[in-house]
Amino acid sequence: EPEVTQTPSHQVTQMGQEVILRCVPISNHLYFYWYRQILGQKVEFLVSFYNNEISEKSEIFDDQFSVERPDGSNFTLKIRSTKLEDSAMYFCASSELARVYEQYFGPGTRLTVT
Amino acid sequence: RKEVEQDPGPFNVPEGATVAFNCTYSNSASQSFFWYRQDCRKEPKLLMSVYSSGNEDGRFTAQLNRASQYISLLIRDSKLSDSATYLCTTLGYGQNFVFGPGTRLSVLP
Numbered sequence: 727e728p729e730v731t732q733t734p735s736h737q738v739t740q741m742g743q744e745v746i747l748r749c750v751p752i753s754n755h756l757y758f759y760w761y762r763q764i765l766g767q768k769v770e771f772l773v774s775f776y777n778n779e780i781s782e783k784s785e786i787f788d789d790q791f792s793v794e795r796p797d798g799s800n801f802t803l804k805i806r807s808t809k810l811e812d813s814a815m816y817f818c819a820s821s822e823l824a825r826v827y828e829q830y831f832g833p834g835t836r837l838t839v840t
Numbered sequence: 841r842k843e844v845e846q847d848p849g850p851f852n853v854p855e856g857a858t859v860a861f862n863c864t865y866s867n868s869a870s871q872s873f874f875w876y877r878q879d880c881r882k883e884p885k886l887l888m889s890v891y892s893s894g895n896e897d898g899r900f901t902a903q904l905n906r907a908s909q910y911i912s913l914l915i916r917d918s919k920l921s922d923s924a925t926y927l928c929t930t931l932g933y934g935q936n937f938v939f940g941p942g943t944r945l946s947v948l949p
Binding site: 767768769770771774782784815817827828829830831832833834 | 872874878881882883884885886889927929931936937938939940941942
């Protein structure tokens with residue numbers, strides 16, 4: 727069964743550093759998403775991406791965040807200058823055109839900002 | 841009012857029991873509802889989609905009550921492997937998914 731993959735599984739970084747989280751969505755999916763989940767809290771939407779541009783973004787997705795699809799398979803989330811409060815699990819998800827609301831999640835990247 | 845609300849639980853039930861969770865939502869225009877399950881420190885996994893009044897898949901039944909703006913998930917003959925957090929999600933006012941905080945289920949031997 728095809729699945730979304732994410733790397734790395736765990737990233738530790740110092741406050742103020744840039745991080746790039748990587749995702750490989752399911753190959754025939756055209757919609758891509760990033761969510762985050764702070765430990766013990768609910769899953770929060772960050773951004774959706776379709777046709778090489780951002781479709782929607784939440785209030786959390788401010789100027790320090792950016793997304794990119796650098797090639798035909800990867801989908802990345804960059805945090806320019808990390809803060810302590812960025813520590814969370816970051817999930818990538820993807821969905822197909824015909825069933826855009828059925829999203830399949832990757833295993834997540836745990837980001838720890840020290 | 842929060843966009844999606846759930847009873848956080850935990851619900852502790854014996855194996856074989858029937859358990860039901862409710863989820864309320866505030867966006868009356870929402871058409872799409874989903875239940876996900878999330879194991880500890882893992883990703884959410886799609887369990888069921890609820891597009892009309894309800895949906896059944898084996899031991900799992902999801903129902904939608906538009907008048908009262910809630911959806912429910914019923915699990916029959918619960919198994920130890922059903923222990924997880926169950927997340928309700930629907931479209932929020934921003935046309936993106938809003939997840940509830942989840943309901944934790946523990947099925948006990």
